[in-house]
Amino acid sequence: MFRKGIWAALFALLSGASLSAQSETPIISGGVQYLSTTAGGATTFQPIIAPVVAIPIGERWLIESRSTFDEAIFREDGATGPYHALTFSSVDYLQLDYIASSRVTITVGEFLTPFNIYNERLGPVWIHNLADSPLIAGIGTRTSGSSDGAMLRGVALSRKNWELNYTAYFSALVNARYFGAGRSAGGRVGVFIPRTRFELGMSYQRFLQDQHLNSWGTYLIWQPYAAPLELRAEYAHTLGGQGYWVEAAYRFSRFRGSTSWLGRLQAVGRVQQFYLGKPVPDDVNPGADTQKVDFGLNYYLPHNFRLNGSYGRQFSSFGNTNIWNLQITYRFLFPLIPGGSK
């Protein structure tokens, strides 16, 4: 049955490709990254590729999907011993979108769970400023960060000085290998002020299987026009714990423009704390109260390449750790059909 579903999806993809060949071309985009992480003296090398396929069909339909393939190369005893490699692959989302109106888009299939901003907006390897996910990334995104079901999203109200955006979803329990998801329902609502590029929002998830859990969170984004500054923050709470992260990034584009050698540089800092709550089965949050600070430098090279280097210090009752990350990322985009860009 599941295989039939996959074949049906493939048929839809190919049909969509041929239908849309006359206007928008199907594309494959995404990121390729090579990440080197040294945590507590143990180094791991991690090549990652995360292709995104987007197939527009007509004026209102879109099929889109992202998969992630990565490999962790590490030494058997941490800093010594022979090297081993583990390979991972996942389908992050495979969804059909229908733009019903200016206020509503309907999504069915597997989609990223819309809780706060990190999972949906900052997760791709070519977007996030620091390699490590926030400590609270597991709150509100149980079980896999993806949901299988249906979602409504859009801008409910749009005024000259502000707009109200929202998402609401229901997910079924699915145990299929690449499409695993928990039974849950939830959503996010945010107020965005375009004039100041300020957004404030809240999220909620009700986990509807095993031990029913409520998770809620709030977030803000501020990118003032007056300075090349980005400020992002999230807070999240659930039975298993609560925490927050605050990230600031400053790009030196005021010095001879964003494409000068200095203007391509961006400094990033992040502080975060997690406080452990009550024990919850299958929780992916840290197992103890944890604090962490990160400092990083991003360098935006031409042709969609980016270099990142960061240092983090993590404080926990399990032990304090230094974490060094070094990564190079290439953001690619090609037509899915040969000659499709013409």
Added chain:
Amino acid sequence: MNSPLAVRLAFVLLFAAVLAATAQNSAPQQQSVKSKLPPVQATTNESEEGEKRFETHCGRCHVPPEDLSPREARAVLRQMRVRADLSSEDERLILKYLAP
């Protein structure tokens, strides 16, 4: 996987290749986008408004992609219309900016 030196060497070579490939190109990103596109048909005002809307909506998460053809830009914008909750007017104007 008994050769950590080979892994590190590959990493260093990859860095060197990227730096070598990009050393010759210091052209501004937006010029690079537009240089591959057909002659400008959009009005300057619409293109400027599209740039503003790109900075307002898309720039909240990422910098503009380079080397987009008009047809690719349409597909990207369809995707972003869903992900970034763009209106049809946002989509039209940003397209004028990315692929006039």
